[in-house]
Amino acid sequence: MTQHAHAHAHQHSHGHAHHGHGQDADFDWDALAVHLEREAEVQAPAVTAAARWLGGLLDGVPVRRVLDVGSGPGVIAGLLADGFPDAEVVAVDQSAALLERARTRSAGRVGTHRADLPEDFGTLGGAELVWSGNAIHHLGDQQAALTALGATLRPGGVLAVAERGLPARYLPRDLGLGRPGLQARLDAAHEETFTAMRESAPGSVAVVEDWPALLAAAGLVPAGSRTFLVDRPAPLDPATREFLHVQLARRREQFAGLLDADDRAALDALLDRDAPAGILNRPDAFYLAALTVHTARAAGSGH
Template sequence: MSRHHHHHNHTSTQPDWDAMGPLLESKAEVESPLYRQAAAWLGELTPPAGVRRVLDVGSGPGVLTTLLAEAFPAAETVAVDPTPQLLERARARAERAGVADRFQALRAQLPGDLSGLGSADLVWAGNMVHHVGDQRTALADLGALLRPGGVLAVVEGGLPTRRLPRDLGIGRPGLEARVDAAHSEWFAAMRADLPGVKDVVEDWPALLAAAGLTPSGSRTFLLDIPAPAPAPVREHHVAFFERLREAPGGLLTDEDLAVIDRLLDPHDPEGLLNRADTFLLTAHTVHTARR
């Protein structure tokens, strides 16, 4: 949801990744427990001692790259992203985590540069394939990076995130359901604007099989942080709603925007930082396949 363009402008549907860096980073940090479980599952599918190179394709700020480096201690782990500022964040994170000696950052345009990434025992593509017009070809290109027996893990789907009660006590009940509807509309426009876009049924195991891989299971990982949510979660909620507030006009009603303004007000007793009823409930699905 780029803030720089009017809604009818072609580029308005494509995210401004650099501007989104802090939000992407805080989201992945808050969701780390879920991703640690996913990494542990991947360690059951492919023994960590045998994994020498891991590619995190569309790594963003590298939260997952570092988690994968921790889960696969014998591997060189590579953050792959087109945005230099996000790769800088990834580098700094690898330093802080003490894995910089086996971390690499590769700037690559996706999907165009996929073939130049070199081979790997594990390829992780987290919410990246849906940003490529031709998802079927992208999966085949990702699969082609695998060494024999290697695993491709594609994060797509799951459940919409919930942060607040259905009835907040301000505005019309069901705010988050309307936010989901607005996001679906934006997502459809974002997909429609991608170069070379092709519609496919989003049956990920079938798409992985069509890419010449052998599906090895899909699993959904749940994150449940009950109310009252701790400060980092609330701060992430604030960042999420601030980003939403900057979205192109027309997706949410003025009434809902007024409610969001109150949620963002640090001095309002109904604000996100002051409510005792904010929580975080979400789920992400990881689809895997072997070469």
């Protein structure tokens, strides 16, 4: 996937697909990797539950190879390796730097494959399970991308696409800073920038984002969608707070032109590392999100 690591990091940092700027010496891959690792670790219980569900869908299909397409630094690839211990699990990403992190953190349990997508779809090889988390929406032609991923499935294999779900909630509606409803306004700003990202993606094709229908149009048999909850109640642990601090800083930077002065001031207060009302210290900060996984099966499974 060309061009979207920087956009991904600054637009929504939702999931773990990161491509583009792979050869950009000025891009801070270490900072991005740490942020992506924290995000994936926050989501880990939901991904582990999703992997168990996928194992049930693949019951009777010997899973020899698993691809994580848009793997970033490989946290989710490692969780898939836990869920499918007898399979070769391969992290696929454009960034050599992030793939190196994946190799290091997995201690040899996860293989890596560098690919520029969509150009390199044909180099991925076959697999019984292909996972793609929040990566497809960065490609201009989402239908063509799903069709290409479907073509990598071996008979009976499953393509699992984690897209959209529900945006994370981590602040009270009235947080005592500025007008109530800051999080909803951040969501609205995100939708505006997300739409602009989709429209500007190379080869962008507008489609109704009905993921089961798109999977069916890719020549696969839809096998169901399920949503997995990420529920970290207050008071939050320090690692999740640090993740949210970076997330809010990115939103402060990206959405500055879409927010009024009061909302920008509220974000500045949330980002104050020493203030009791800051995200690093306030007792009411929580993290609640929903990861939705859409699946479809290749022919030949006997299901």
